[in-house]
Amino acid sequence: MTEFSELLEDMRRRQQAIANGGGADKLAQRRAKGLMTARDRLDSLFDDATFQEMGGHVRHQARAFGMETRELPADGVVVGTGYVDGRMVSAFAQDFTVLGGTLGKMHAKKIVTLMEEAAKFGSPVVAFKDSAGARIQEGVDALSGYGCVFYQNVLLSGVVPQIAVVCGPCAGGASYSPALMDFIIMTRANAYMFITGPEVIKAVTGRTVALNDVGGADMHAAVSGNVHFLAQDDSDAVRIVRKLLSYLPQNNSEEPPHRPSPDISLAEDDGVRALIPDDPQSPMDVRRIIERIVDPGEFLEVHRSFAENIIVGFGRIEGMVVGLVANEPTVRAGALDMDAADKAARFIRFCNCFNIPVVTLVDVPGFLPGVEQERGGIIRHGAKMLFAYASCTTPKVTVILRKAYGGSYLAMCSREMGADFVFAWPTAEIAVMGADGAVAVLYAKDIKAAEDPKAKAKELAAAYRAEFASPYLAASHGYITDVIDPARTRSTIALALRKALSKRELRPPKKHGNIPL
Known part of the structure; x- marks a missing residue:
């Protein structure tokens, strides 16, 4: 009869083999390059001693074509739950040291099981993507695995926040899972993401392109718009994940993690007045306005490098979590174009999914004119903003700082588009055109x-x-709640938000609206 001590020793041996992934040498090589291992990433994400692994003993069950039967520790993906700042999070990290982190049937099953548990427990999902793609040896089983993961991404959309961290290769079909999630964080070092890489592009089109031009982090952050946050390395990516989670509720049935101040400060901020140019034609840096409105150090900009003529991000105002949308007049005069409309609409819809109030700061001369914009579908893209704001039932506070012309006045959440409060500075100009x-x-x-x-x-x-174009004309027609001193912007927004937190708005029953994609 096997003694208990022998059973314990066998258990420890198995656990160590799983923890070693592709082997101690491969783990050491990664760390020598300044890269975290899959378990390092999870350990740095979670609060100390709170991570519990799921399915560590799961592995490939059958010999596939061309692949010898061998142990694949944890089947190339580490899966489990833990706490981040005291709140439960579900996460997985693909292990590149095990067969390149490739996805096969059991690898996918582990991920899907975690996502099903996340829906059940109402916890956010964080995915560390570092994989050479589908496990070719498993054929259609690998493709089926991707399909199951994608399906779960869609089921979880709008139920729990989903955050992808691309910290290694993410090519071909593998790139669709991050794209189906709410936010993508990508590291500048070691990471790339594309559907077809340079070799395929050259074979099909004859064109030679660099890897970074089609799959690099900077390209995706500034050009394609796929990436929401750029990270310098793994540690920076984890820092961003933790910061982002601090603004988000656990799931769609909870309120954001508000920390309301006991008393709202009604003090005037003369610093805001000082930021307003004397010449109405001079651009005003709206980031500096945002800094005066939000609590100190409480603004996390999203999509900073993409469509810079509009700013979106999370912040706190007197402790209340908000999503901010603001025109940036220093870039393209703050005019709305196709990318800006897409960026704003996507962010607004996320806020609506997770009960986050939206604060909109308006200084917009209109939609960007041009043949390229019209041929590119600016009508359709602009309609996404209208649809997003009109669909949003969370508290919505709009402040018209200066220009609000034509259709862009409506697209930036006017009273007619469902704003609960619309305030205007005396400098506001509201008209069909300039x-x-x-x-x-x-x-x-x-x-x-x-x-x-x-x-x-x-x-x-x-x-x-x-x-x-006077704001008082708009106010006399009931389109403006009040015309306010710029120095009172923060306190006015804070009071309006505090009153609107109990907002309840019913809509006609339907399966879902048909956004103009």
């Missing part, structure tokens, strides 16, 4: 006949702003 353009159309003959056409145009533009 004053200069309007007088050029309405008073072309008068300007041409004037002794000094430029002076006449300037005079008429000033009169037009005062009479037809």
Whole structure:
């Protein structure tokens, strides 16, 4: 009869083999390159001693074509749950030291099981992607595995937050799982993501391209828009994950982790006034306005390198979690284009999924004109913003800082698009078009006949702003809640948010709306 001590020794031996992944030498090589192993990544994510592994003994069950029967520790993926700042999180990390982290039937089954448990317990999912792709030796079983993972990504969408960390290769079909998740964080070192790589592109098109041009982190952050956060390395990526989670609820049935201040400060902030240019045509750096509105150090910008003419991100105002959307006049004058519309719409819809109030700061001259924009479908892209705001039932507070012209006034969450509160600075201009353009159309003959056409145009533009674009005109028609001193912006938003946290809004029963994709 086997003694208990022998059973314990066997258990420890098996556990050590699983922990060693592809072998002590391979683990050491990764660390020597400054890369974390799969278990290092999970250990750095979770609070100390809270990680519990699931399915460590699961492995490939049958001999596949061309592959000798051999042990694949944890089948190339470490799966489990733990706590991040005291809140439960489900996570997995693909282990590149085990057959390149390739995905096979059991590898996928472990991931799917974790995601099913995440839905059951209502916990966010964090995925560390580091895989050479489908396990070719397993054939259609590997493809089936990817399909099961994708299906779970969609089932979890809008139920629990999903965060992908691309910290190694993520090629071909493997790239669709991160794309189906809410946020992608990608490391500049060692990571790439594409459907078809440079070799395939050259074989099919004859064009030679560099790996970074089609799959690098900087390209995806600034050009394709696939990546929401750039990380310098694994440690930085984990830091971003933890920061992001600090703004998010566990699931769609919970409120965000608000930490409301006992008393809202009503003090005026003269610093905001100082940021407003005297010339209404001069651009205003809206990031500096955001810094004055949110609590100190409480702004996490999302998609910073993509569509820089609009800013989105998470913050806290008097302890309340908010999603911020703001035009950035220093880039393309803050005009909305296709990418900006997509960026904003996606972010607004995420906030709505997870009960996060939306604060919108408006300084927009319109939609970006141009043949490329029209041929590219700016109508369809702009409609996504309208759809996103109108669909959003969380508290919505809008502040019109300066320009709000034409359709872009509506696209930036006007009262008509469902804003609960719309405030305006005295500098706000709300009109079908800018004053200069309007007088050029309405008073072309008068300007041409004037002794000094430029002076006449300037005079008429000033009169037009005062009479037809004044925030007081909009307020008199009930479109503006109030015209406020810029110095009171933070306290005004905070009070409105605190009152709106109990908001309940019912919509007509339906399966879902049909967003103009």
